[in-house]
Amino acid sequence: MENTLIEKQLKAAADLNRIKLLACMKNGEVCVCDFVDVLGISQPAVSQHLRKLKEAGIITERKVGTWKHYRLVENQTPLMKGILEQIELIQECDCSSDCECTHIGEEN
Amino acid sequence: MENTLIEKQLKAAADLNRIKLLACMKNGEVCVCDFVDVLGISQPAVSQHLRKLKEAGIITERKVGTWKHYRLVENQTPLMKGILEQIELIQECDCSSDCECTHIGEEN
């Protein structure tokens, strides 16, 4: 894990909205539409946050029909393991999951 | 440790120059003048970085004559403990410490 990756992951995590996104994903996949409700910002804004987390290697995605589910990658760096641990302790996940996509196609 | 503190500390750590500052302090106090040499930026820029780290509760200071020595606080948050651990593994500390202030007045 080099310098630039440390900086990239720290920058990706250093935003309250993205902290909430990460907290939402601690228990598994979350659909983009749910994130919009949770954060109260526009859908494109959520997409841009997710892209930043993805580019830092923190999350990954899975397409389910027209929906897209995001989740934490399996092998987190030691840095992110530590950060995620602390985020989980604080930020309550209030993902409503009222999207009808929930749990569709999870066996793929 | 609340949300805002997590965000504040992450933001404070999410900068390559400040990562280097933290790495420099891993072995103890460092004088501001040494940081200027290490980072290759102006003295006011270093001062501003140090202030940001201080306001996030990550470092503290001690005045020694006209010099000022900065060091990591003793009781780091769990979040910062994890981050500092990873920073130490990567970022080589090349603090020259050619400042004549070194080790003056350390018994205070």
Added chain:
DNA sequence: ATAAAATATAAGCAAACAATTATATAAGAG
């Protein structure tokens, strides 16, 4: 008291960031 040295603060500016609205893409339904 004056001058010099180390650091901090202020002001200004360019680059990066996070939001928005508008538009494009991709998949499913009819």
Added chain:
DNA sequence: CTCTTATATAATTGTTTGCTTATATTTTAT
């Protein structure tokens, strides 16, 4: 094929950040 739905990308804008230069503050030396 067309319409709708979910998401992504593009363009724009206001805010924040990190640097610079200039100035202020504080301490020591003369």
